[in-house]
Amino acid sequence: MALKPATGSQATVKVYADDGWPRTIPNGFGRGIVYMGRQAVDDGFYPPRIAAHELGHILGLPDNRNGRCDYLMSGHSSPTSCQSTTPHSTEAAQVRRNAGGGAPATLTRHRVYADCFRF
Numbered sequence: 001m002a003l004k005p006a007t008g009s010q011a012t013v014k015v016y017a018d019d020g021w022p023r024t025i026p027n028g029f030g031r032g033i034v035y036m037g038r039q040a041v042d043d044g045f046y047p048p049r050i051a052a053h054e055l056g057h058i059l060g061l062p063d064n065r066n067g068r069c070d071y072l073m074s075g076h077s078s079p080t081s082c083q084s085t086t087p088h089s090t091e092a093a094q095v096r097r098n099a100g101g102g103a104p105a106t107l108t109r110h111r112v113y114a115d116c117f118r119f
């Protein structure tokens, strides 16, 4: 996926930085708001991995707290030393299915993924 700059209100993904915990408010596939909360950065999590995780929510992926570094959606369950920003093959396959219209509405609409990196 490539992100392109948008003009004005045309942005489908908005990314903000604040002092809270990272969280995402998806609004359909490829749409929503990401808050890059500084708290997880302060706790030592790798910022590019946080961004990749939150954008995973934008693409319809749920949290999967399996503790594995090779899964983007493991979030805070993986150690702070984890710097992987590549989705697991199963995550990539799910995004491809979601892009084809297969995302369950409950995963992509009106659900807030909060404190994904919180202990």
Ligand SMILES: [Zn+2]
Pocket (backbone or CB within 6 Å): 053, 054, 057, 062, 063, 075, 113, 116, 117
């Ligand atoms: Zn999450």
